[in-house]
Amino acid sequence: MTNSGFISRFCSIRNNTVVVNNKTEFFRPDEKPEKFLTGVYQHFAIQYPKFYKMDILSKLGFLSVELLLRDTGLLEKYAGHKTGIILMNASSSLDTDRRHQESILDRANYFPSPAVFVYTLPNIMIGEISIRHKITGEGTFFVRERFDASFLVSYIRQLFDTGILQCCITGWTETNGDDYESVMYFVEKTDRPMDGIANFDAATIQKLYDKVK
Amino acid sequence: MEQLIQKLKEEIIDALNLSEMNPEQIDDKAPLFIDGLGLDSIDALELTVLLEKKYGLRISTAEEGKKVLYSVRSMAEFITANGKA
Numbered sequence: 057m058t059n060s061g062f063i064s065r066f067c068s069i070r071n072n073t074v075v076v077n078n079k080t081e082f083f084r085p086d087e088k089p090e091k092f093l094t095g096v097y098q099h100f101a102i103q104y105p106k107f108y109k110m111d112i113l114s115k116l117g118f119l120s121v122e123l124l125l126r127d128t129g130l131l132e133k134y135a136g137h138k139t140g141i142i143l144m145n146a147s148s149s150l151d152t153d154r155r156h157q158e159s160i161l162d163r164a165n166y167f168p169s170p171a172v173f174v175y176t177l178p179n180i181m182i183g184e185i186s187i188r189h190k191i192t193g194e195g196t197f198f199v200r201e202r203f204d205a206s207f208l209v210s211y212i213r214q215l216f217d218t219g220i221l222q223c224c225i226t227g228w229t230e231t232n233g234d235d236y237e238s239v240m241y242f243v244e245k246t247d248r249p250m251d252g253i254a255n256f257d258a259a260t261i262q263k264l265y266d267k268v269k
Numbered sequence: 270m271e272q273l274i275q276k277l278k279e280e281i282i283d284a285l286n287l288s289e290m291n292p293e294q295i296d297d298k299a300p301l302f303i304d305g306l307g308l309d310s311i312d313a314l315e316l317t318v319l320l321e322k323k324y325g326l327r328i329s330t331a332e333e334g335k336k337v338l339y340s341v342r343s344m345a346e347f348i349t350a351n352g353k354a
Contacts, residue, residue, distance in 0.1 A: 109286045168318075169318065171285065171286070171314075
């Protein structure tokens with residue numbers, strides 16, 4: 057059997073729980089998303105002060121990738137320009153868009169915040185992650201109504217097949233008010249037979265997405 | 270002046286989401302950018318907005334901005350010199 061990619065690791069952050077490769081790594085109930093994510097950052101002793109300046113979508117994506125890659129050395133196997141990040145969500149950067157809108161509603165007190173405005177695009181999250189991990193390959197953000205496993209697999213396989221990427225961080229990172237959900241996969245290109253490792257196909261990533269839900 | 274510097278430090282921590290810091294950790298005279306607090310260009314814009322929003326002061330040129338936003342003390346001196354302390 058051959059395939060065009062396998063999932064070497066996955067991570068989810070939702071329902072106030074962090075799960076990495078099926079193992080629950082952190083759980084803290086009854087906390088709002090912002091407080092919960094700060095708790096995750098502190099619990100894993102991550103050192104990256106810029107975290108505090110990020111909007112909630114970037115914090116969620118940043119932490120997901122931190123824990124996805126933590127102590128793995130996975131990225132070191134690949135050149136930065138052969139590593140990509142392809143992410144998806146339903147609400148784009150709506151949370152931050154709302155915050156920005158609130159800051160400019162009153163024309164008499166019109167002080168838009170640059171630190172808020174800069175996050176009014178979801179691909180800023182990809183930029184934050186790319187800076188952190190020195191990733192310079194393709195970075196693309198798609199907005200879809202729901203997690204679209206077939207689309208992601210088809211898009212990334214094309215990048216693998218055309219030699220543009222050798223590995224990719226992909227998944228779903230969504231925030232909207234008090235709702236948040238992130239499921240990330242680290243996918244490596246291979247044309248070797250792979251046994252015992254999850255194949256990168258739509259059914260598998262959908263199953264992993266549903267499983268940790 | 271010292272009271273204004275203390276107040277400015279608290280406002281900077283709040284405006285820039287420097288949650289891990291407290292005012293005592295900010296050196297009055299240390300550069301705010303690159304060294305010192307390691308702030309970036311977005312932070313510079315945020316501090317410019319802070320001066321306008323809280324003190325009604327505008328920085329008119331990039332050159333003036335470099336001098337005013339050099340440190341907490343230079344910001345405080347700018348505020349005092351313009352009678353907004």
